[in-house]
Amino acid sequence: MMLFDTIIRPFLARLDPETAHRLTIRALKSGFGPTAADQDDPRLAIRVLGMEFPNPIGLAAGFDKNAEVYGPMGRIGLGFVEVGSITPLAQPGNPRPRLFRLPADRAVINRMGFNNDGAETARMNLERRGDRSKPGAIVGVNLGKNKTSEDAAADYGTGTAKLSEFADYLVVNVSSPNTPGLRALQSTDELLRIIEAVKAAKKPGLSGVLPPVLVKVAPDLTDEDIADLSAFALTGQEHGLVDGLIVSNTTITRPDDLKDKAVAGEAGGLSGRPLFARSTEVLRDFYRRTEGRVPLVGVGGVSSGADAYAKIRAGASLVQLYTALAYDGPALVATIKRDLLAAMVSDGFTRIGSAVGADHR
Template identity: 60%
Template sequence: MIDLYPVVGPLLRSLDPERAHGLTLRALAAGLVPSVRGADDPILRTRVLGMDFANPVGLAAGFDKNAEVVDPVLRLGFGFAEAGSVTPRPQPGNPRPRLFRATEQGAVINRMGFNNEGLEAFAARLERRRDDPRRAPGVFGANLGKNKDTEDAADDYVIGVARLAPLADYLVVNVSSPNTPGLRALQGREPLRALLGRVLDARSARGLTRPPPLLLKVAPDLTEEDKADIAAVALETGIDGLIVSNTTIARPAEIPEPLRNEAGGLSGRPLFGPSTAVLRDLHRLTGGRLPLVGVGGVASGADAYAKIRAGASLVQFYSALVYAGPSLVTAIKRDLADLLRRDGFASVADAVGADAAGAEAR
């Protein structure tokens, strides 16, 4: 495959970030981005959440808000692709500009505010995909949000679960975007217990033979108490996994003025350390009993490997794609496979939590 990104990337980055994103989606949808052919290295094969993944590297939510490019994304070599966040009703999101690059730092700040075409448009695309024999192999996740003006947040997640449970391989309850007022408060012990109870009931009510696993996506900005509560409620309610983490409201010193003053969530390289620390904590607090998806600042095979060693069974990224382009997927997989072999692991699963206290050193 000829990698055009060294030419196309700087052009895209010379544009307004949201316009560049729109062009990228159009190029993917039009089939202008070449597919990666050939099977994945077998060492990357992994079984998580009762599903087989050809590799553990996925696209994080927010890139494909409306499930428009699921198959083109999977054809870039991702083992799984997550679309959304989708809200029951369409909504425009926050006024522009709302997406900012910190190129030197490999970071992004966004306050998109769940701009999306709504659940019906999202579900209709998935129905067409379900009936398309040419759809790409790979696991598909649907990430659910709430409309800004919905009073009882659980109502919106219930609507999302009811509509998408038959159409997605897994579902995500996203309570960690910093750009919807009040959303992150749902991570507290009691609100979370109530929310997850209702969402799990909605999933059961569909009466599916194989209901999709349900994951909760959390913020990196959590107190010790928050983390303990999330781990306890996750285990007690019986959800299937956690995605750790969303963007941060923190502004590490390296993010320069005036950019650091933009409201919103920060992602990319500066998020790697904080999000991996929360991942490690949640792995410990859940006793390794719950599959974790590690996301935040992954930009290399070594980063993906570090997330896995900290407790992730799967990893995702988004921001690094802006800076490195689609060939990064192949590079991450190659380097991850090399690192696993170098350290004597026979599989991804073998390395999960290797850095946790008490794990045998390798």
């Protein structure tokens, strides 16, 4: 961990961010990733979506687009790792440059456009999970549609058919701002077609059961959108279509107080610290409207144990991060878990699951 702080992080910071990301993936594939020294405190374990998570801190989609390094990332102490977004066919994504750092804001803007090597490549990488002698972290598979596809439901069905048997859970990503028309799929009519296609294509996963399905939503929703999607999630849960929501994706808005003004005008989705307040507000609203009956994954701007705890108290059973890892490195995971445990104990909770939604009680 010290090596990262003194040598690796300064080196990567000098590189174009996409080049730095590719080098990081290569290093992890070559065995240069750290391994967490300690076992998780059992008080951080939580059962949700029919699975036992050793801790509630996970990696959001976008880092491991082709399911290449879910093993090494799980070993840094994360409770779960989400790969993708993966589209049925390989696609290059949007023209470069498409990834921009805002270091003064601890943020990133990306307009990657679902660049990935396609479902066949991801399937080959995920097939390594067939050896369960060392199961590692729980792995979710985040699915997207190809940019030129005219049948979104067919794309999500195809991705499900190819990848669901190696997924502990599936994510229907209809909220990236970087694929034209994708966010329009958050309308309940379009989303129902997609979810029905996913359900029809699902195969039992490595545990022998059908993987649960979550929908990833945007933070830039109106109150009416949130109300409609909450009702959809509740109905979908009752009919075995939707098992949870991931709240939220990146934002297309730009807060007035961003410091890196020269970069802030770049098109794409903003992630990192400036997203925390809005994404947590939307998370809290979804929890309230679903009455705590739909499992929620909180994402957006998490960079500390206090941030993770705030998401959990707002209604998240699980929490994901990505941008903060790019700035702080793998040691951040242990720090978040330590501080999360301390906050939980300070509030009198004996298990992290008891803190979920505490702000609403």
